[in-house]
Each structure stands twice: as C-alpha cells, then as structure tokens.
Amino acid sequence: MDYAATTPVDSRVLEAMLPYFTEKFGNSVSLHSFGQEAKNALEKTRMMMVKTLNAQNKEEIIFTSSATESNNLALKGIAFANQNKGKHIIISSIEHDCVLNSACWLEKQGFKITKIKVDKYGLIAPKEVEKAIRKDTILVSIIHASNEIGTIQPIEKIGEICQKKGVYFHTDAAQSFGKIPIDVQKMKVDLLTASSHKIYGPKGAALLYIKKGTKIEPLLHGGGHEFGLRSSTVNIPAIVGFGKAIEICQKEMKKESRRQTKLRDKLIKGILEKIPNSHLNGHPKKRLPNNANFWFSYIEGEAIIMNLDSYGIGVSTGSACSSEKLEPSHVLLACGLRPEQAHGSLRISLGRWTKEKDIDYVLKVLPKVVKRLREISPFKR
Numbered sequence: 001m002d003y004a005a006t007t008p009v010d011s012r013v014l015e016a017m018l019p020y021f022t023e024k025f026g027n028s029v030s031l032h033s034f035g036q037e038a039k040n041a042l043e044k045t046r047m048m049m050v051k052t053l054n055a056q057n058k059e060e061i062i063f064t065s066s067a068t069e070s071n072n073l074a075l076k077g078i079a080f081a082n083q084n085k086g087k088h089i090i091i092s093s094i095e096h097d098c099v100l101n102s103a104c105w106l107e108k109q110g111f112k113i114t115k116i117k118v119d120k121y122g123l124i125a126p127k128e129v130e131k132a133i134r135k136d137t138i139l140v141s142i143i144h145a146s147n148e149i150g151t152i153q154p155i156e157k158i159g160e161i162c163q164k165k166g167v168y169f170h171t172d173a174a175q176s177f178g179k180i181p182i183d184v185q186k187m188k189v190d191l192l193t194a195s196s197h198k199i200y201g202p203k204g205a206a207l208l209y210i211k212k213g214t215k216i217e218p219l220l221h222g223g224g225h226e227f228g229l230r231s232s233t234v235n236i237p238a239i240v241g242f243g244k245a246i247e248i249c250q251k252e253m254k255k256e257s258r259r260q261t262k263l264r265d266k267l268i269k270g271i272l273e274k275i276p277n278s279h280l281n282g283h284p285k286k287r288l289p290n291n292a293n294f295w296f297s298y299i300e301g302e303a304i305i306m307n308l309d310s311y312g313i314g315v316s317t318g319s320a321c322s323s324e325k326l327e328p329s330h331v332l333l334a335c336g337l338r339p340e341q342a343h344g345s346l347r348i349s350l351g352r353w354t355k356e357k358d359i360d361y362v363l364k365v366l367p368k369v370v371k372r373l374r375e376i377s378p379f380k381r
C-alpha cells in the first residue's frame with residue numbers, strides 16, 4: 001500500500017537485466033564488441049524513451065541515476081546556462097523536496113525564486129504562473145502529479161504560457177510516467193524528469209528529457225557521456241531494466257489505470273463512510289489512479305503507520321523522502337490544512353499487485369486502528 005515510495009522490480013524486468021550484469025557487462029564507450037553490445041542496449045532503450053515520450057531525437061534523452069539527479073540537473077543546469085538572460089525561477093509550493101531544495105540552494109547563489117500557491121485540492125491555476133513570469137524569468141518547474149496527494153496539474157496549459165513567453169518549462173513526472181499518458185510535445189515541456197523505481201524498474205536509473213536547442217550546463221564533468229551532459233560510466237543493467245519497465249507499463253497502462261482507479265475509489269468511499277471525521281486530501285477526480293490520501297482528526301499519521309505495520313500493511317504519511325522528518329507536510333500545508341490536520345494524514349498508494357482483497361483488508365483494519373488511537377488521543381478531549 002506504499003507503491004508511490006517505490007515498487008518491487010517486475011520479474012520480466014529482472015530477466016531482461018540479468019545478462020547485463022554478467023556476460024554482457026561491457027562499458028558502453030569501449031570500442032570493442034563487448035562495449036558495442038552494451039552501447040546497442042543503451043541506444044535501443046534510448047530510442048524506446050524517444051517513442052514513449054514522443055520526443056524528436058535521441059540526443060533529447062539523458063539517462064541519470066535518479067529523479068533527484070534529473071531534477072537537480074534541470075534546475076541548476078538551466079540556471080547556470082541562462083543566468084545572462086535572467087536569474088528568476090518559478091516553482092510551485094508543492095514540489096518534491098529535491099526541486100524545493102535545489103531552488104533553495106540556487107537562491108543562496110543569487111537566483112530569485114517565486115513559489116506559486118495551490119488551491120485546496122493542490123491545483124495550480126495557469127494564470128498564476130502567467131502573472132508570476134517576469135522579464136528575467138528563465139525557468140518554470142511544476143510537478144506533473146503530486147507524490148503526496150496525487151493531484152495532476154494542467155501541464156499543457158502551463159506549457160502553452162511558457163512557450164508564449166519564451167521561458168523554459170520543466171516538469172517532474174516521477175510519479176506520473178508509466179501511469180498516465182505523457183507526450184512532451186503535447187505538454188509543451190522543454191525538460192521532463194522520469195524515474196525507473198516507481199514503475200517496477202530497478203533503483204539507480206532515471207532520465208531527463210531535454211528538448212533540442214535547450215541551453216543547459218552539466219552537473220557532472222568527465223568523459224563526456226550522455227552527450228556531454230552526464231559524465232560517468234553508464235549503468236547499463238539499470239537502464240535496460242528501466243526500458244523494459246516502461247515497455248510493460250505502456251502496454252498495460254489503459255487496463256491497469258482502469259483497474260487501479262476502481263480499487264482506489266472503493267478505498268476512498270469505504271474510508272470516508274466507515275471512519276467519522278475522515279477527509280480526502282487532493283483532487284477527487286484529477287488525481288493519479290493509484291493515489292489516495294486522507295486526514296483523520298485527533299490522531300497522528302505516524303501512529304497509524306506503526307499500528308498498520310503490525311497488521312502487515314505498509315503505508316506512508318506522505319513523501320518517502322521526508323518521512324523521517326517531524327514537520328508537517330509542506331504539500332498539505334500549501335493546500336490549506338492546519339499543522340495538526342497535516343500531522344493526521346496518511347497516503348495509501350496502490351500498484352500492479354494490489355488486489356481487491358487487499359483493499360477489503362485495509363477497510364477492515366484501518367477503522368479499528370483509528371478508533372483505538374482516538375480513544376487514547378489527548379486531542380480528542
């Protein structure tokens with residue numbers, strides 16, 4: 001019940017990866033046939049990503065090690081390459097920590113950051129982005145679908161505005177890639193982040209789509225791999241796995257999306273009916289098929305997690321990266337929740353192996369857990 005944090009590697013993905021650890025172990029820049037075999041696998045996967053994203057050519061796909069790295073490259077790379085034009089960057093108030101903290105770091109280097117506010121569902125109004133764009137704006141970076149509340153942003157409309165104003169537009173699609181259709185041309189994005197371990201691929205592989213002609217500086221300097229934008233020996237097994245993972249997701253997307261939406265809606269309806277003073281976070285319709293997020297009055301999300309864990313149910317309070325922090329989620333606060341409401345929140349995320357009986361089990365256990373925690377809650381009184 002925590003597939004948004006990470007996913008197990010699909011056995012079909014593992015099977016595709018295995019030969020690249022042993023007999024096909026070459027370095028993709030070596031000239032001999034071992035190297036060329038690795039290079040062929042890399043380029044085949046790159047072409048698959050071009051097709052999946054509806055990109056225009058292979059130089060637009062840069063493989064990285066993680067969505068965090070891709071987002072750092074997008075923000076810092078654009079900032080440093082375009083600072084002669086201006087030093088103003090726009091993000092939203094509900095970005096993942098790796099975008100927020102990259103922006104925060106850039107602020108310390110003299111860049112100016114504007115954070116766009118969201119409504120109670122976590123939605124961004126494109127006209128707010130338009131109003132925030134200034135003469136010195138060089139980049140807008142808006143998350144495609146929230147990792148915490150699942151809300152899907154009107155990316156195409158924001159893309160149109162950025163294109164009209166001549167400002168680079170990046171979207172972090174780590175949670176949406178492989179789950180809902182993505183087309184970089186339709187979305188009018190210049191840069192897009194996607195990740196492998198959220199889609200039943202291995203950890204250690206991700207990509208940054210960079211539209212041809214975009215001015216960007218690399219973060220890693222070295223042997224000039226990935227068209228000079230990401231030096232370092234390429235992680236071929238992980239990238240091959242990433243390719244197989246997206247191939248499966250694309251094939252199964254329509255059916256899986258319908259199946260998970262049905263399960264998600266059953267879960268949401270069941271929780272809101274069975275648990276008094278429970279509330280849905282995020283948009284009721286414009287949300288990822290696998291995401292449900294709630295807040296429960298009088299209790300804390302961490303206590304619910306520990307109790308559910310004893311029943312064999314793994315859930316989360318929000319982003320996996322910030323689950324060790326004790327501060328309330330910045331995403332829920334941005335949606336207008338008070339700190340104590342944000343503390344009482346829980347993210348339940350479904351995936352490829354979630355069955356209806358799992359939903360029924362959560363619907364049986366969670367109301368009991370919430371009731372018991374409320375009985376001992378000092379806030380209740």
Ligand SMILES: Cc1ncc(COP(=O)(O)O)c(C=O)c1O
Pocket residue numbers: 004005066067068069071096098143145146147172173174175195197319320321
């Ligand atoms: C939307 C989003 N962006 C970025 C990341 C960071 O991904 P990684 O930990 O793979 O670097 C995550 C991971 O949770 C995410 O959900």
